[in-house]
Amino acid sequence: MTSATRPPDGWTAVTLLCALLVAGPLVGLPLSFALAPGGLARFSGFVPEALEATAVLVAGVGAGTLVLGTALAALVSFCDFPGRRWIEWALVLPLAVPGYVFTLFALGLKLPGVRSQLGAVAVFTLVLYPYVYLLARSAFLAQSRTLLEAARGLGMSRRQAIARVGLPLARPAILGGVALALMEALADFGTVNLLGVRTFTDAIYRVWFNAFDRQAAMQLATLLVSVTLTLLLLERFLRGRARYQQNAARGELVPPVRLRGPAAAAAVIGPLLLVGLVVGAPLVQLGAWSVQAVGRGLLAPQFGAAARNSLLLAAMSAVIVPAVAVLLAYGVRASGSRPAALAARTATIGYGLPGSVVAVAVIVPLAWLDRRLGDVAGSLFGFDLGLLLTGTVIGLFAAYTVRFLALAWSAVEASLLRVPRQLDEAARGLGADRLDVLARVHVPLLRAGLVTAALLVFTEVMKELPATLLLRPLGGDTLAVSVWQATSESLFRTAALPALLIVLVGLAPVVAMISLSGRRRSELEAAQAAGSWADAEVAA
């Protein structure tokens, strides 16, 4: 029987439903141009301004992360120096510092010139370079010794061999990393808002809340999405090639050059200073401010509720989002149908999308549903439902699922891919049905992937600012929201303790990754683990 005549498959239906729930709201964004054709005309000044800021960010953050990330990756991959094992992992730690937390630190210390486009470029470069670093490093380490040795045999010096063979081979991975860093920078709201840089995310917020025009906000969001999708496609394209090359280039590791004297000292001190500036100094300063805040009674009155809300939202999302991801990934595998695969691709589009875009996209259909539900409940049962979707955290969970599904999906899918299909078939041949296969073959094998997915979603939700800010229900302030509110009022001490908690929680997956790599023997394996972690973190 061909697939065309097969009755509709249950798993395909499940996959399609997931995709519809996640991607449906996003499809509605361009509709805003049809609903209010002249909407954006009132804000004609916002678009060129946002385009200019976007161009500056793309150029500055692109160049900054490219240079910093690649240089550090080359340093730890091709050279050896005392403490290298520690330093190569310490260099990942800035991933745990959200841009707006570093901004709080920089503004609180009154570092000169932060409140500018250049300041934003510097902040993003410092907190986002690890994307480039991780991918470049795993690409460098995967390069075979034979290629570099062949280059040297042809008369190149070691340095020439690295520059003319090593770097070009890693180019797709490096550019992929840059694309990811740029997507993060464009999705950011907290940093640019606090620094007064007028990007699209800031414009969306201003149009929505200073001019109260949701349609125009949706139109701006549509414009931003088109920029982000371009980057996403670029990244997928480059990453595809990077994978291919990594697999093609197996062999022995390149022996690193042993640095001595001043060179070794510089190789140790440089990275340590960098990590000290981006992670160490903020932690110490935030700690000191927190102590002062507690001592002088400057904590926000809602601090306790905000901490509780952050934990509850993150924990709940860490269950919901991976669960949807398993449904999706398993649906694709079980049905093997083309629509299901396409649906999975569509459903995971949300990660590249800024939280404010997701919020705008989600709130309109939810508010509409809310009104309908309320009317139905009222007329049928005489029961006042209140605002079931937009008045509670349900709306927030919807947004988190849209935004972070890709993250969980790639972690789950990665471990599902490691389960060979023959295993399914063997189990089926032995008389098991699909549910049996899931229970006795997949669940045990998926455990690690699920834990990774849950951990990633948990920390991302803790950090998430724009969607939470726009969709939080009554009483739903989170730590991230309190940091942003206090910082925008220049109440740095009040902002410090919530910010500190966010960073400490964010360190968890990074530290977990480090300890995981400690257990592995081969450096190559560790590098690939890092690569797949970055993969999961950024959800290719």
Place this chain on the structure above:
Amino acid sequence: MSRRKLVVLISAGGALLVAAFAGVVIATSGSSSNELVVYSARSHYGEEQPFRDFAARTGDDLTLFGGSASELYERIRSEGARTRADVLITVDAANLWRAKRAGILAPLRSPELEREIPKDLRDPGGAWYALTLRARTIMRSTARVKPGAVATYAGLGEPRWKGRLCLRSGTSEYNVSFVADRVAKYGPAATERLLRSWMANRPEVLGSDADVLDAIADGRCDVGLANSYYLGRKLADDPRYPVALEWADQRGHGTHVNLSGLGVVRASNRKDEAVRLIEYLEQPREQAEFARNNKEFPVVPGVEPAPEIASFGSFKRDTIDVDGAGRQLEEALRLMDEVGWQ
């Protein structure tokens, strides 16, 4: 794992998940329906004791929901008849005016409030009442600018401050309200001239009033415009903070004053408690507490401002015309965009 075990596990897990989900929804959605919900743009000013005192006194639960005044306005508007807000508190007049015009606020008659609060500090229809006053005036460096060297808003536009003027961004509610008030009182042409003279000084535009003060203290600017309580906070932290304020336009109409105000939400079904809260907050004792906590000016005559601000002497305040300024909001935004006040 056997098949039966999995089915049991999935159903148990599912049930647990649903229960947990419901729990989280309830836990994060405020608390009982028997509570007074205040949407307050003041909530990030730190602990404000009067709200707690009221809750302790009446035994009511009081939930403060924070956000910027315009966020809260947009939220109530989109929640419509199903909003849970009972009281809306803004930190500027423009959003009170918007809320009134959008029909969000219910008119409230209270002889007590009408007796206590001066006429221009409450809506003629009773839709809102001022809670505190905030003067937006000239700030100068005590090290580089002599007292009285700049005494008017127009003075900030003199060429001698070229490159030495700091302003907060043009999207700030306080600046928009200031400009709308000027347009209402002096007309668009005169206001445009004023703004253009400021812009000709190539001001450094900063993100908050506190940053404007810090820029003056650090020597990046000599003069600026800010709300007086920001200076009060700085001086409470550090009595030797090198910035002083000048009460602007004392020989003219007086210093521009904005207000933080509040009103009862029309969709509230606890209007009586809402009124009681408002009356409570407007008592002299609580007014003094607001003045002490955030260094603002009380609206009730006879209540002393905080010592940090009182040290600058009393001043003549310009009249407040919320409706007049409100009608000029769009024009103000257009003007600011046109002269390039970003």
